[in-house]
Amino acid sequence: MLTFYNEQHAQHRGRYEIFRGEMVPCFEKPERADAVLAELGRRGLGRIVTPHGVPLMSLERIHTPRYLHFLRNAWSEWVALAPANAGKDAFPAVWPVRTLRDDIEPDNFCAKMGLYSIDSGTPLTAGTWTAAKTGADCAVNAAHALRLGERAAFVLSRPPGHHAGADFFGGYCFLNNAALAAQHMLDDGARKVAIIDIDYHHGNGTQSIFYNRDDVLFISLHADPRNEYPFYLGHADERGEGAGLGYNLNIPLPAGTSAKAWLAALETACIRIGSFAPDALVVSLGVDTFAGDPLSRFTLQSADYLKIGERLAWLNLPTAFIFEGGYAVKELGVNVVNVLEGYETAL
Ligand SMILES: NCCCCCC(=O)NO
C-alpha cells in the first residue's frame, strides 16, 4: 500500500486546547503521525512518498475561496495585532449563531475567527496552514494514484479533516482531506464515490459538503451526538436532501459500544456501499474507537482493527484511507496499521 506523508505536518503544534472548560495540552499533536510512521516502517507495508504540491484550485473544489483566504492569512493577521501574539495560539471568541448576521466579516480578528469555526477547542498556530495544505496535497495525490491504478493508498496527514466544512474549521480540523480526495476522483473521471467515516466522532464537515449530492454516498458510524462531539449533527434522521436524499447514512452508537456491535454496524454500512456500487472508496480512518482512547467511550481492541481492514477489502474497491482521530498515542500506530494490514492481507 502506497503511503503519502509530508513531515511538514509537524508545523502544526498547538500549545494548548480548551477542553471541558480547561486549558489542557493538545491531544492532536505531531507525535500522533510520528507513531504511525514508525509502525509503518516496522511493518513494511509499502512505499512512503512525499506528494507534489497541488494548486489552490484543487482545494477550491471543496472549500470556499473566502475561507481559504482567511486560513492562509490568519496567522499573519493574528501576529499583526500584537507582537506578543506570536507566542500564543489563536482562538475564536464570538460566533454568528441564531439572530446574528454572517454576511459581513468583522474587522476584529477573534470575532472573524468565529465566522470560520464551530468550536473554541481548535488552536490555530503559525504552522497550521502549512501543515493542513501539505495534508491536502497528500489526499489529492493519493486520489490521483488510485485513478492511475493503485489498489489502495494511505494518507498519513495531520491535522485531521472530517469536521471541516466548506467554510469552517473545528474539531482539530481545517481542510477536509477525505472530501478533497473524493472530489478529485470525481474530477478525474469516477462517476460515484463512497466515503465511510469510522472515526469515533461524526464527520459533520464531510456530511455537510456532500449532503445535497447523489454522486457521493456518505456513511458514518460514530458516538451518539446527543452526548459526544460534534453534538449538533450526526443523527440517524439525517438522510441527505434534494438530489442527495438517501445518500447520507448516519449510524449513531451508544457509549460503551462493543467491538461486536460496532462490527455489525460496519456490516450495515458495507452492504449499503455495495448497493451504491461506487467506483472508489474513501475511508475517514479515525481509531479513537479504541478502548484506551482518552477522548472516547467505545471498547474496540487493537486486534479488532485487523477485522475492519479485512471487511473493507471485501468491498473490492480502489480505496484511500485518510488519517483522522485517535489519541492513545502508544497504541495509535498499531491500531492504524492493523486496519491497513487487515486490508492488504484480506484478498
Ligand atoms: N475538542 C473536542 C473533541 C474534538 C473531536 C476530535 C476528533 O477526534 N474528531 O474526530
Ligand SMILES: [Zn+2]
Ligand atoms: Zn474523532
